[in-house]
Every structure is written in structure tokens, then in C-alpha cells.
Amino acid sequence: YDRINSGIDSNYGAGKPFVSSNGELAKIMIKKVLHEQIARIDTDTCDPDEENAFYVADLGEVYRQHIRWKSNLPRVKPFYAVKCNPDTEVLRLLSKLGTGFDCASKAEIDMVLGLGVDPSRIIYAQPCKTKSYLRHAAQAGVARMTFDNADELYKIKNSFPDAEIVLRILTDDSASLCRLSTKFGADLETAADLLRLAKQLNLNVTGVSFHVGSGAADPSAFAKAVKDARWVFDQADALDYKLSLLDVGGGFTDDTFEIFASRLNEALEEYFPPHIQVIAEPGRYYTANAFTLATNIIARRDVSSGPGTPTSTASTTSNASTPSTTTEKSYMLYLNDVPQVLYSSQARDLNKLIEYSIWGPTCDGIDVISESCYLPGTLDIGDWLYFENMGAYTKCSATRFNGFTDKHETMYVSSEAGASALLGY
Numbered sequence: 203y204d205r206i207n208s209g210i211d212s213n214y215g216a217g218k219p220f221v222s223s224n225g226e227l228a229k230i231m232i233k234k235v236l237h238e239q240i241a242r243i244d245t246d247t248c249d250p251d252e253e254n255a256f257y258v259a260d261l262g263e264v265y266r267q268h269i270r271w272k273s274n275l276p277r278v279k280p281f282y283a284v285k286c287n288p289d290t291e292v293l294r295l296l297s298k299l300g301t302g303f304d305c306a307s308k309a310e311i312d313m314v315l316g317l318g319v320d321p322s323r324i325i326y327a328q329p330c331k332t333k334s335y336l337r338h339a340a341q342a343g344v345a346r347m348t349f350d351n352a353d354e355l356y357k358i359k360n361s362f363p364d365a366e367i368v369l370r371i372l373t374d375d376s377a378s379l380c381r382l383s384t385k386f387g388a389d390l391e392t393a394a395d396l397l398r399l400a401k402q403l404n405l406n407v408t409g410v411s412f413h414v415g416s417g418a419a420d421p422s423a424f425a426k427a428v429k430d431a432r433w434v435f436d437q438a439d440a441l442d443y444k445l446s447l448l449d450v451g452g453g454f455t456d457d458t459f460e461i462f463a464s465r466l467n468e469a470l471e472e473y474f475p476p477h478i479q480v481i482a483e484p485g486r487y488y489t490a491n492a493f494t495l496a497t498n499i500i501a502r503r504d505v506s507s508g509p510g511t512p513t514s515t516a517s518t519t520s521n522a523s524t525p526s527t528t529t530e531k532s533y534m535l536y537l538n539d540v541p542q543v544l545y546s547s548q549a550r551d552l553n554k555l556i557e558y559s560i561w562g563p564t565c566d567g568i569d570v571i572s573e574s575c576y577l578p579g580t581l582d583i584g585d586w587l588y589f590e591n592m593g594a595y596t597k598c599s600a601t602r603f604n605g606f607t608d609k610h611e612t613m614y615v616s617s618e619a620g621a622s623a624l625l626g627y
């Protein structure tokens with residue numbers, strides 16, 4: 203940990219690209235914390251819930267993503283989508299890094315305001331708001347908010363007539379992991395009608411927003427959406443609205459960030475002059491890779507059917523979908539949480555690959571994580587499995603079904619000195 207506090211990221215500075223090899227260091231730090239924590243838990247003697255799944259979060263990863271954002275999208279101010287992972291340390295770090303926040307509810311607004319963030323750094327990016335939350339936003343001074351339908355305009359007129367409203371338009375999000383346009387966004391024709399209605403109601407339309415879908419896969423979706431937003435700006439202009447804000451939403455992922463950023467930059471340059479403020483609402487991009495989840499194997503069922511399973515090379519840290527050593531064993535494992543990608547810590551007989559199906563803890567038959575995967579060695583009740591990249595839409599979506607907890611402890615490390623300094627670690 204000493205290395206962490208000794209200014210590893212000192213090679214970053216104004217005008218210099220951020221170069222950090224701390225991703226590898228982060229892995230070492232995370233493993234150390236994981237192993238220390240599981241060594242403290244004896245599943246033969248512990249109290250109920252002491253063996254619950256837990257997270258290790260590397261805030262250095264969030265910090266690196268922010269620096270990467272700034273160097274690739276200098277014109278676009280990120281408003282972190284709190285819904286993606288409302289972890290308090292993540293929010294605290296981002297507030298110190300100066301990002302804004304996309305909040306979708308009263309609770310999210312309060313969480314961010316509770317950190318001392320000025321209300322002007324919040325966009326209430328929920329086009330269909332609860333009326334009482336809208337009144338709460340008015341009281342708290344959170345003026346910037348999205349809308350996409352006529353009823354919402356009447357609601358805003360009644361509860362917060364001075365709000366700075368941002369018209370959310372539809373996008374083609376058919377290539378994204380999680381489509382949002384099936385539920386939110388006005389098509390262009392409706393958008394023009396909404397602008398006219400807003401004018402009649404004397405409401406303060408200040409900008410246009412869109413979202414290309416979470417986990418977007420098609421970079422041209424940004425180019426098309428920016429072009430459509432320009433069209434809406436021009437319609438607004440004809441109604442004497444002087445729009446000043448473009449919100450390009452979320453949808454950025456770690457793997458495709460540079461490609462998406464470059465397409466977005468091109469489109470912004472083509473359609474929006476520099477005096478238009480551009481913001482975004484990234485969630486997944488910031489936190490997906492920062493969290494590792496540790497889960498305990500709470501039960502095992504031997505379902506061996508005899509020899510003859512496939513062959514390939516064993517590895518101690520892989521999801522090992524291509525097996526190497528012939529094995530006759532196969533088990534059903536029951537975990538106390540339900541993630542996706544894994545590597546194990548305590549496997550015995552590492553030269554053997556064993557077939558497992560992996561199940562969650564609830565009584566529901568659809569609670570399956572993997573119907574078949576090959577892992578090196580024999581895993582037993584009480585062993586732990588680790589899942590990387592579990593920071594987006596995970597802890598906030600946990601279920602209390604069957605009385606299992608939706609609160610998981612998180613342990614924090616920081617693989618960047620810049621983040622440690624800001625957080626006071």
C-alpha cells in the first residue's frame with residue numbers, strides 16, 4: 203500500500219497523456235484484500251450472514267476512467283449516472299473530481315446533495331417523475347430535468363414552472379445491451395409538438411437529451427442521435443427558444459470507449475458550435491471494472507455421470523469454458539449471490555478441470571448463473587469464487603427474494619495515488 207501513496211500517477215499533468223500501468227497493481231491489491239477477508243471467515247463456526255458475498259472496489263479504476271474520459275471527450279462534462287452504482291465512496295470520489303450527477307429519484311438526489319454537491323451539478327434525468335419528487339427537486343433547487351411527454355409538461359408547470367427542462371428524444375438503440383428507447387424518448391414529430399406545448403405553457407426548455415442504450419454496440423447511433431438533436435434545436439430556434447445544452451446520455455463501455463468518443467466528437471463538431479454546453483450521463487463506463495465480487499459456495503450437489511468430458515488446458519484463474527484434462531466428476535454449486543464471470547481461490551487438484559453448473563441461493567429454478575462451465579480443481583462447500591467487473595447494475599439490483607440480503611459489504615482499495623489523496627486514504 204505504500205507504493206499507492208507515493209505518487210504513482212505523477213506522470214499525469216496538464217497537457218500530458220495519462221499513462222498508468224496500475225491496472226496490474228490493482229489486481230494484486232484486490233486479491234490481497236479478498237484473501238485476507240475470506241481467511242477471517244470460518245464457515246463452520248461463523249454467525250449467520252458472516253459468510254455473505256462481499257465486494258472489493260478499486261477506486262483507482264474509477265479515477266483512471268475519469269482521466270481517460272477527460273482526454274478523449276474534453277468537451278463533454280460527465281454527469282455520473284448514480285443508478286448504475288450508488289456506492290458512497292464512488293460518489294464521494296466523483297464529487298471531488300468535479301463531475302456532475304444524473305439522478306433518477308428523490309433518494310439519489312438526496313444522496314448526492316448529502317455529499318455537499320451543489321444542486322446545479324445534478325440533472326434529474328427521469329422523464330417520468332413522481333410528483334412529490336418533483337416538488338422535492340424544486341425545494342432542493344435541482345432545476346435541470348428531462349421530459350419526453352405532454353403530461354410531464356403539465357406536471358412540471360404545476361410543481362416547478364421555472365425548471366430548466368431538457369427534451370429527451372428517441373434513439374435507435376437496437377444494438378445495445380439494455381434498450382431504453384422502448385420506454386423513454388419522444389420521436390421527432392412528437393418532439394416538435396412538445397416544444398410548441400412547452401411554449402404555450404411558458405416553460406423554460408433549455409436543451410435536448412438522448413440515450414443510445416446501456417452497453418451500446420453501434421457507434422453510429424451517437425452520430426444519428428446528435429444529428430436528430432440538431433434538428434430539435436432548430437425547431438426550438440424557430441419558436442424563439444435559445445437552447446444551450448446537449449445531453450448525450452450514457453451507453454459508453456470500457457472496451458469501445460475510444461471508438462465511441464471519436465464518433466461523438468466528430469458529430470459534435472459537425473452539428474454543435476462550441477457555445478453549446480455538452481454533458482453526458484455515463485454509468486457503466488465508470489464503475490463496471492472497479493468492483494470484484496466474492497461469493498461463498500454454500501452448497502454442492504454431486505451430479506457425476508461418468509467419464510468422457512471434453513479436453514483442453516487448465517488455468518487457475520479462468521472461466522475455463524474449454525476444458526483440458528478428462529474428468530468424470532461434475533457438480534452443481536450453490537452460491538450466496540448471482541454474478542457471471544469467475545475465478546476461484548481455493549481449488550484443489552488444479553491439474554483437473556471439473557464440470558460445474560452454478561446456481562444462486564434462492565428457491566427459484568431460474569436462479570442459475572451458468573448451466574455448464576469447467577473450472578480447474580475440486581471446489582467444496584465453504585470455498586469462495588471471485589467475479590471481476592461487477593460494478594455496474596449489480597449491488598443496486600440485488601434482490602431480497604427469499605429473505606436474502608441486498609446489502610453487501612464493500613472493501614475499498616485505491617490503485618491510484620490521485621484517488622487516494624482526494625479521498626484521504
Ligand code: PLP
Pocket residue numbers: 283286304327328382413415416417418451452453454483484485486487
Ligand atoms: N442516463 C439514463 C437516463 C439512464 O437510464 C441510464 C441507464 O439506464 C444511464 C444514463 C446510464 O447508462 P450507462 O450505464 O449505459 O452509461
